[in-house]
Amino acid sequence: MPGLLLTVLLISLLAKETYVATSLDDENFFKSCSPSRCSKHGPExxxxxxxxxxxxxxxxxGMQLSCSGQDTILYHQVLGSCKVTAIFYKDLVINISPPVDSSLDCPLQRLISANLSTGAYKPQKLDVASLVGCSRDPIPIDLYGIVGPVTCLINKAIKFWYLVNPDAYMSVLPLDCMVVSKDITIPYTSQIDYSDFFIIPKKVEHTATFxxxxxxxxxxxxTAFSWYSSNITSVCQQCEKKGQRCGFNSQRDQAFCKSHGMQVIQIAASSVAAFVALSLMLATTIYLSLKSRYNEEINRKVEIFLKAYGTSKPTRYTFPEVKKIARRFKDKVGQGGFGSVYRGELPNRVPVAVKMLESSTGEGEEFINEVATIGLIHHANIVRLLGFCSEGMRRALIYEFMPNESLEKYIFPHVSNISRQLLSPKKMLDIALGIARGMEYLHQGCNQRILHFDIKPHNILLDYNFNPKISDFGLAKLCARTRASLP
Incomplete structure (x- = not known):
């Protein structure tokens, strides 16, 4: 980290009184509080x-554990002495198994009826299941993300109970089924969270794991609990994510990080100027050192999505091919919140619009949303996606070209009198009906309901005959077709 060393050197020149020292209290903490296990294979x-x-x-x-034979035990105020099965320090989650209660024939009942939150723990919401009840017809258990039936739950109105993955398509459930609860906490497992993609055609997840x-x-x-302590939680989580151990200095009343096998280094300055310089320089150094890793992570997420998406249309192009299609980006026709739009032409001379997505627009959500929502849609009132490109951090979307631009140009008075010259009341009515047909198709005609979330004149494009086409699905989300009603 040459940048970090240079930063420290500059700070030492600016500060009036700067020292680097090893804190005896911090060193003693790790000597007195070394990691322990109750058994060889138990959680650390x-x-x-x-x-x-x-x-x-x-x-x-409130975060004391104990050993009982080979088991690690957490005493929970409601559940009693529970066995700790796993601890996820990076995610602030602990999995526990309550003691067997011979008087209670239904262990799941305790997770439904009791308030399990305590001072230090509350049920985690990273991995949950929906509790679904059916009054007449059972659910086929070979469907994706369906576990059950739970025979021990008793309700006169409900005959069959199941735990269902919230990402499962609720439209496959029998008509008499309903969602009773959406937040049943199940044991947590550390894994890639593909929900960061906003939407994806199918959840990339091993059903067996759920x-x-x-x-x-x-x-x-x-079940699983998240833990929280106001003056240590966020600090310790950052330590764990960086591969460092977390400790606590009781004199300073604050948590701190220590790299494995390294001394704890404290940098102190006696002037406000030195502190400001430290903050700015460290922020700059961290930004520069992590930027490339951040971009690699975004690219990894996009490639995982494309792998799950498959090889269907639209066509995937290389970046040199996109440059050729966009005529080296010489004819710019628009600018949006996610990037610039250029006029281009496919090899078969079909005119197209090429949207180049800027690398600073989030974590690939806009690109993934557009490809996943309109990539396989063909409707007269929805703009067609003809191709895309993803190479490193360079991503592009290629659409059919709309020569009459957006509806915004024709309905606002500050854009000249073109609306009164070209768009008669009948044509405006036709445009409104076309938009409605496109919306109806997104909500009812697709295999999965698509919610656009950004319908406005700027995102309604007009073709040669002024037929409207809905565009810009960057904020869109897929929504399951559930008939189950919430209680």
């Missing part, structure tokens, strides 16, 4: 958790 216990055999400063308040965790909740009542 480290700050903010501590075992009962360690001194109180080794853990945060089935296994949901089955554990049904049979054992196993």
């Amino acid at each position: 216990v480290r700050f903010p958790f501590r075992l009962a055999t360690q001194p109180p400063p080794c853990g945060a308040p 089935e296994y965790r949901a089955s554990k909740s049904i049979s054992l009542g196993e």
